[in-house]
Every structure is written in structure tokens, then in C-alpha cells.
């Protein structure tokens with residue numbers, strides 16, 4: 699399913715095996731790994747990504763990466779070139795700035811991808827796992843941020859939204875505008 703003349707595509711898949719210039723990791727503030735997609739990325743990518751994360755943490759973010767911000771590392775053994783680590787908000791009912799923090803996470807990851815000239819970028823569904831952000835509400839934020847970016851910039855040329863399950867993908871699709879006609 700695509701939008702914006704094919705520049706945005708939603709599909710199911712495992713982001714650790716996805717071939718894109720850059721993939722996004724739904725990390726936590728420690729940058730030192732965790733479960734979910736974060737754990738999967740570090741397991742598949744090997745120790746080089748963690749070594750870089752540790753260095754970034756020590757040098758630039760001794761108190762941890764703030765929610766909504768993003769940093770970039772190499773990709774170790776993964777098939778992509780870069781991993782962009784961002785921290786989505788924990789859902790606390792929707793009145794604690796969750797929407798703008800989720801938007802910031804998507805937007806700052808985009809900025810990092812553009813800085814290294816990534817042509818293709820793949821996102822997991824940030825915050826919708828352990829962090830509990832409702833998938834239908836997240837879809838609206840994702841559309842707002844990504845469609846604005848794609849309207850005004852040439853890079854990335856293409857953005858993929860990778861969902862781990864068909865259920866997650868269909869919730870997302872239910873909350874998106876009409877896709878491109880194919």
C-alpha cells in the first residue's frame with residue numbers, strides 16, 4: 699500500500715532484514731539496548747552498533763538521550779548502512795505531550811537520515827509496543843509528519859513503514875488517508 703506517488707509505503711516485515719539505506723530503532727534513553735525491535739536490531743547487527751551507542755551516550759548524552767531526539771550509528775552486520783536510534787514517548791493517557799514527542803521522534807529521525815543522504819528509510823511503529831502508544835493515534839501522527847516532509851523535500855526519496863504483524867498494519871491502514879490508486 700503506498701501514498702504520495704509511491705514515496706510512502708506500509709508493509710509487514712522484520713526491520714532487521716530490510717534493505718534500506720537507513721532503518722530506525724525504537725530505542726530507550728539509555729541507548730544501551732532493550733527488548734522489542736531494539737533488542738532485535740542489536741542481536742542481528744552485532745556488537746559494533748552497541749559500541750557506537752555506548753560512545754555517543756558517554757560523550758554526548760551522559761544522562762541519556764531525551765525522548766523525541768535521535769542519533770545515528772553504523773549498522774554492523776545489518777543489510778542497511780545506518781541505524782537511527784530515537785526514543786519515542788511512553789503513553790500516559792495522551793495529556794503529557796505524547797503526540798508532539800512522537801512527532802519529534804519521527805521528525806528527528808528524518809533529519810538524521812537526510813544528513814547522511816539516505817535515499818531510503820524504514821521505520822518500525824515507534825512507541826506502539828512496550829511504550830503503549832495506541833496504534834490508531836500513532837498512525838495520525840506518522841502521516842502528519844511524514845507527508846509534510848515528503849511534500850517539501852526530495853530526501854529521503856522513499857520511506858517504508860514496517861509493521862511486525864498484519865494486525866498492526868491493518869490498524870494503521872484504517873487510520874490513514876486513501877492510498878495511491880495502483
Ligand code: AR6
Nearest residue numbers: 712713724726732733734735736822825826827828829862
Ligand atoms: N521489525 C519490525 N517491527 C518490530 C520488530 C522487528 N524486528 N520487533 C518488534 N517490532 P517496541 P516501543 C514492533 O516495544 O513501544 C524496547 O525495550 C512491535 O511489534 O519494540 O517504542 C526499547 O529498548 C511494535 O509494533 O518499541 C524501549 O525500552 C513496534 O515494533 C522500549 O522497548 C515497537 O515496539 C520502546 O518501546
